[in-house]
Amino acid sequence: MTDRPASDPAARRPADGLVARARRSPVLWAVAALAVLLLFNLVANPGFFALRFQDGHLFGNLVNVVKNVAPVLLIAVGMTLVIATRGIDLSVGAVLAISGSVAFTIVEGADDPSSGGTAALAIGVALAAGLVLGAWNGFLVSVVGIQPIIATLVLMTAGRGIAMLITDGNIVTAENPVFDWLGGGYLAGVPVQIVITGLVLLLVAVLTRRTALGVLIEAVGVNPAAARLAGVRARSITFTVYVFIALVAAVAGLMVTANVSAADANRAGLFIELDAILAVVIGGTSLAGGRYSLTGTVIGALILQTLTTTVLTMGLPDEYIRLFKAVVIIMVFLLQAPRVRAALGRRRRRDPAPPAAAPDGGPGPVAASAPPDEAPAASPATVPGTVPGRSPQQEVLR
Amino acid sequence: MSPAPSTAVPADPAAAPPPSDPVVAMTGITIQFPGVKALDDVSLRLFPGEVHALMGENGAGKSTLIKALTGVYAYDAGTVTLGGAEQRFTTPADAQAAGISTVYQEVNLCPNLTVTENIVLGREPRRAGQIDKRASRRRAQRVLQELHLDIDPRSVLDSHPIAVQQLVAIARAVDIDARVLVLDEPTSSLDAGEVAELFRVVRSLRDRGVAILFVSHFLEQVYEISDRMTVLRNGRLVGEYRTAELPRTQLVRAMIGRELATLEDLERAGTRPVEAGAVPRLAASGLGRKGAIEPADVEVHAGRVVGLAGLLGSGRTELTRLLFGADRATSGRVEVDGKPVRLRTPRTAIARGIAFLSEDRKGEGVVGDLTVRDNVLLALQARRGWLRPIPRRAGDEMVARYVKALDIRPADPGALLRNLSGGNQQKVLLARWLLTEPRLLLLDEPTRGIDIGAKAQIQELVARLASEGMSVLFVSAELEEVLRICDSVVVLRDHHKVADLDASDATLDGVVDLIARGNARD
Numbered sequence: 001m002t003d004r005p006a007s008d009p010a011a012r013r014p015a016d017g018l019v020a021r022a023r024r025s026p027v028l029w030a031v032a033a034l035a036v037l038l039l040f041n042l043v044a045n046p047g048f049f050a051l052r053f054q055d056g057h058l059f060g061n062l063v064n065v066v067k068n069v070a071p072v073l074l075i076a077v078g079m080t081l082v083i084a085t086r087g088i089d090l091s092v093g094a095v096l097a098i099s100g101s102v103a104f105t106i107v108e109g110a111d112d113p114s115s116g117g118t119a120a121l122a123i124g125v126a127l128a129a130g131l132v133l134g135a136w137n138g139f140l141v142s143v144v145g146i147q148p149i150i151a152t153l154v155l156m157t158a159g160r161g162i163a164m165l166i167t168d169g170n171i172v173t174a175e176n177p178v179f180d181w182l183g184g185g186y187l188a189g190v191p192v193q194i195v196i197t198g199l200v201l202l203l204v205a206v207l208t209r210r211t212a213l214g215v216l217i218e219a220v221g222v223n224p225a226a227a228r229l230a231g232v233r234a235r236s237i238t239f240t241v242y243v244f245i246a247l248v249a250a251v252a253g254l255m256v257t258a259n260v261s262a263a264d265a266n267r268a269g270l271f272i273e274l275d276a277i278l279a280v281v282i283g284g285t286s287l288a289g290g291r292y293s294l295t296g297t298v299i300g301a302l303i304l305q306t307l308t309t310t311v312l313t314m315g316l317p318d319e320y321i322r323l324f325k326a327v328v329i330i331m332v333f334l335l336q337a338p339r340v341r342a343a344l345g346r347r348r349r350r351d352p353a354p355p356a357a358a359p360d361g362g363p364g365p366v367a368a369s370a371p372p373d374e375a376p377a378a379s380p381a382t383v384p385g386t387v388p389g390r391s392p393q394q395e396v397l398r
Numbered sequence: 399m400s401p402a403p404s405t406a407v408p409a410d411p412a413a414a415p416p417p418s419d420p421v422v423a424m425t426g427i428t429i430q431f432p433g434v435k436a437l438d439d440v441s442l443r444l445f446p447g448e449v450h451a452l453m454g455e456n457g458a459g460k461s462t463l464i465k466a467l468t469g470v471y472a473y474d475a476g477t478v479t480l481g482g483a484e485q486r487f488t489t490p491a492d493a494q495a496a497g498i499s500t501v502y503q504e505v506n507l508c509p510n511l512t513v514t515e516n517i518v519l520g521r522e523p524r525r526a527g528q529i530d531k532r533a534s535r536r537r538a539q540r541v542l543q544e545l546h547l548d549i550d551p552r553s554v555l556d557s558h559p560i561a562v563q564q565l566v567a568i569a570r571a572v573d574i575d576a577r578v579l580v581l582d583e584p585t586s587s588l589d590a591g592e593v594a595e596l597f598r599v600v601r602s603l604r605d606r607g608v609a610i611l612f613v614s615h616f617l618e619q620v621y622e623i624s625d626r627m628t629v630l631r632n633g634r635l636v637g638e639y640r641t642a643e644l645p646r647t648q649l650v651r652a653m654i655g656r657e658l659a660t661l662e663d664l665e666r667a668g669t670r671p672v673e674a675g676a677v678p679r680l681a682a683s684g685l686g687r688k689g690a691i692e693p694a695d696v697e698v699h700a701g702r703v704v705g706l707a708g709l710l711g712s713g714r715t716e717l718t719r720l721l722f723g724a725d726r727a728t729s730g731r732v733e734v735d736g737k738p739v740r741l742r743t744p745r746t747a748i749a750r751g752i753a754f755l756s757e758d759r760k761g762e763g764v765v766g767d768l769t770v771r772d773n774v775l776l777a778l779q780a781r782r783g784w785l786r787p788i789p790r791r792a793g794d795e796m797v798a799r800y801v802k803a804l805d806i807r808p809a810d811p812g813a814l815l816r817n818l819s820g821g822n823q824q825k826v827l828l829a830r831w832l833l834t835e836p837r838l839l840l841l842d843e844p845t846r847g848i849d850i851g852a853k854a855q856i857q858e859l860v861a862r863l864a865s866e867g868m869s870v871l872f873v874s875a876e877l878e879e880v881l882r883i884c885d886s887v888v889v890l891r892d893h894h895k896v897a898d899l900d901a902s903d904a905t906l907d908g909v910v911d912l913i914a915r916g917n918a919r920d
Contacts, residue, residue, distance in 0.1 A: 212787040222767040231748040231780040290767040
């Protein structure tokens with residue numbers, strides 16, 4: 001049937017043509033957008049790329065990009081898994097605020113605010129609060145069966161109120177060496193927050209891709225009913241991803257609070273849930289759930305942060321940041337959109353997925369082995385009453 | 399892999415003098431997909447006032463041809479004429495505007511809208527810029543009456559069974575005033591009464607001069623309704639025939655290009671006896687669920703195939719789901735190998751060696767965005783738990799073995815499952831369960847909506863598995879199939895178990911009688 005041994009998919013895949021596969025990958029377009037953005041900086045302000053090594057620490061705009069992206073990226077990693085299960089978590093900003101408020105209220109009220117023990121206690125309680133809040137979301141979604149967007153909206157709304165109650169409505173400031181280190185410290189020359197984020201990313205990558213967890217999460221996201229009938233613990237998996245994202249949001253809360261040595265229940269992590277969702281979607285993971293890409297999410301988060309830094313280094317007022325983000329994001333989405341891509345490459349077939357129609361005894365599995373990213377384009381037209389192919393863009397723009 | 403061409407029935411267009419000029423003539427249609435010729439020089443003629451069956455195995459190119467006709471796919475060569483004038487539809491809307499209406503296998507309407515709204519959707523009568531609801535309802539009412547359909551136009555579509563939704567889809571086509579009506583597998587989820595109703599409507603449309611293109615896997619139905627048929631194989635035209643002049647065996651031969659020995663070979667050499675005093679592998683007593691299935695007893699012994707017969711909605715699916723823990727029973731007990739079991743979730747059932755192939759292949763089986771490989775390994779992986787991934791090499795080996803054993807095409811473990819044809823998806827799902835080495839296999843409509851070749855392969859597989867000692871519960875709407883494969887048959891009617899027959903005592907007429915009248919022997 002096939003000119004390649006079917007028993008060896010590993011050997012077969014590269015033969016599909018790396019270039020062809022990459023061209024169809026939304027991640028590629030995200031990488032391209034990032035490259036263009038960096039190129040723009042190279043021309044517009046060459047100082048952007050300057051790296052200095054001072055007192056054993058790295059300094060420079062690029063380092064800032066990576067450092068400042070840490071909280072968003074952390075949450076976006078969690079969001080990737082939540083979205084892969086067909087969910088969404090709007091409450092991460094609130095969880096972040098609660099975590100920071102809890103930690104700094106403990107530090108401020110302690111007998112010895114600057115001791116390591118106080119910091120450990122504060123961090124421990126903040127993370128525990130994250131776990132509890134995540135369990136609440138997970139319970140509402142997986143056990144009660146409330147739609148994720150509604151279930152997490154509850155905590156999104158209530159969360160900042162809870163944070164205000166904890167801080168008595170004040171901005172809590174405190175000084176503690178551990179938090180100072182978390183906010184501005186370095187490990188082997190690299191900012192601590194980058195190290196933490198990198199470790200979490202590595203952990204998630206290993207946990208989901210080296211074990212079967214990733215496939216099981218995707219199965220739950222693609223078809224929850226089928227996954228359940230196949231014996232997948234769909235409920236536990238869903239519950240766990242909500243606990244996980246709340247936990248990383250709590251970590252992000254500690255970072256954000258440590259950055260400014262103050263816990264601001266109102267403004268800490270405001271709209272961070274939207275940035276996280278954007279990062280995931282720019283990275284090519286569909287809001288419809290299923291297949292996800294951690295690499296894509298990292299790139300997506302980097303695009304967002306590079307944009308922010310670019311606007312700031314160009315001396316533009318930061319009101320422009322959101323506007324610029326919108327423009328770049330629309331461009332990335334357009335490049336990923338099946339229709340636009342079809343229009344750009346007219347030479348490609350109008351309908352690239354002939355699957356069931358391919359003659360069974362045909363020359364090969366070429367058509368059916370189209371990579372996943374090809375799939376959204378498979379619905380060539382909108383028949384009245386049919387469901388058009390889903391793509392992350394359409395889901396977002398809807 | 400292609401069947402030897404020598405067995406093909408020669409096309410003989412001259413054998414069928416057309417009653418009039420065709421309303422649709424497709425000639426020399428060729429569609430090239432990357433790497434495959436999906437259609438190669440295929441022609442199709444549809445005549446007004448005729449039902450035309452498009453026949454072929456899964457993957458023969460039927461769907462592709464329909465999509466070429468309805469403007470979903472562009473074709474690389476060939477012409478399409480409608481009423482004598484050449485047309486080139488680039489969107490389904492074009493085709494619809496020209497009078498070609500399509501009703502797909504899965505009903506493609508909006509379940510949350512009313513019947514009226516679905517019928518007039520996109521062409522709502524307006525008054526002062528607003529949708530005129532009263533006029534809409536009148537129009538829907540008129541169409542439904544024309545078709546003698548007793549459906550409340552104000553009811554929400556979702557509140558009706560699939561069969562009625564299908565009829566609404568046809569009513570929508572009639573409202574469009576279609577000259578050509580394409581019915582793609584409209585009967586695959588209907589029971590006998592519903593099919594009869596559908597056919598009544600189809601005939602009345604035919605008598606009004608509509609050209610109807612009908613695709614179905616049920617040969618009975620094709621012979622019942624069609625006047626003419628076109629047979630495709632591997633993307634090529636085998637021929638066009640008048641239904642009355644093509645014997646069934648000839649048709650099957652034309653479709654698969656080889657003698658279909660497998661179906662006949664399946665005749666079982668008598669049923670396997672149950673050893674006296676043997677503990678049944680599965681024994682359910684008084685198993686029921688309120689509103690779904692009244693308490694019933696079912697026993698399946700090792701190496702036996704037990705059939706569940708009954709109409710759609712008789713409770714056959716409901717009973718099967720209880721045995722897998724997919725739904726929870728409200729009464730009764732289940733014993734596996736003599737030990738009482740509480741089947742609360744699929745996981746508990748799987749742990750007892752039970753596997754379940756759902757009738758809703760798309761909704762409850764296929765994980766479309768994952769690869770064939772991931773789909774095959776899913777159940778086994780779920781049982782092992784996420785911390786113990788199946789080693790890559792072992793997984794590849796297992797998948798390759800089943801792809802080969804079940805003849806899954808394309809034989810590409812990296813293909814996305816949603817890109818496979820229905821029959822091949824079903825084989826992938828079977829492979830998923832066989833990999834878990836179940837002791838009891840619950841098969842709910844395993845052969846529905848798949849082509850004859852795959853059907854025979856699955857039937858053969860069931861027989862072989864049973865002879866190797868596996869217990870099978872086989873649910874099917876096709877009684878011939880049940881009687882052929884099963885050692886005993888449980889008959890259900892209106893959520894009640896009405897009989898438990900040994901296959902050797904059961905005749906087709908007898909079972910039909912039980913289903914129809916339900917002479918319950920309490």
